[in-house]
Amino acid sequence: MRLFPEGAEMTAIAGLLGGIIHWVTNRLSWRNGLLCLVVGAISAVYLGPIMIAPILTNGFGVDGDPAMALGGFLIGVSGIAFQGTIIDLLKGRLGASLKETKEREVKDE
Numbered sequence: 001m002r003l004f005p006e007g008a009e010m011t012a013i014a015g016l017l018g019g020i021i022h023w024v025t026n027r028l029s030w031r032n033g034l035l036c037l038v039v040g041a042i043s044a045v046y047l048g049p050i051m052i053a054p055i056l057t058n059g060f061g062v063d064g065d066p067a068m069a070l071g072g073f074l075i076g077v078s079g080i081a082f083q084g085t086i087i088d089l090l091k092g093r094l095g096a097s098l099k100e101t102k103e104r105e106v107k108d109e
Contacts, residue, residue, distance in 0.1 A: 008045045010065065011072035015044020018076020040076030043083065048072040 019040025023033035052071030056062040
């Protein structure tokens with residue numbers, strides 16, 4: 001059983017290294033640092049190819065494995081912050097939606 005898609009090991013390592021940079025520069029605890037490593041590697045493999053690699057390829061002419069590795073590293077560094085932002089946005093929208101529904105129910109009574 002494979003954790004990552006075929007050929008994604010280099011991108012995962014780049015994301016893991018990016019997670020280390022995030023951990024060290026933000027002076028996080030051991031527990032949070034290890035979480036950064038895992039999230040960095042997973043984010044690099046699954047977000048790097050669709051978010052960063054196309055920008056590097058089309059905008060800067062970096063193609064193939066170097067684009068995937070650099071994209072993985074950049075996602076690894078910013079993966080926690082990026083995903084935290086997405087989760088906060090989803091929670092905010094979901095919370096606002098639930099609040100509106102509850103207010104409508106109160107008005108209907």
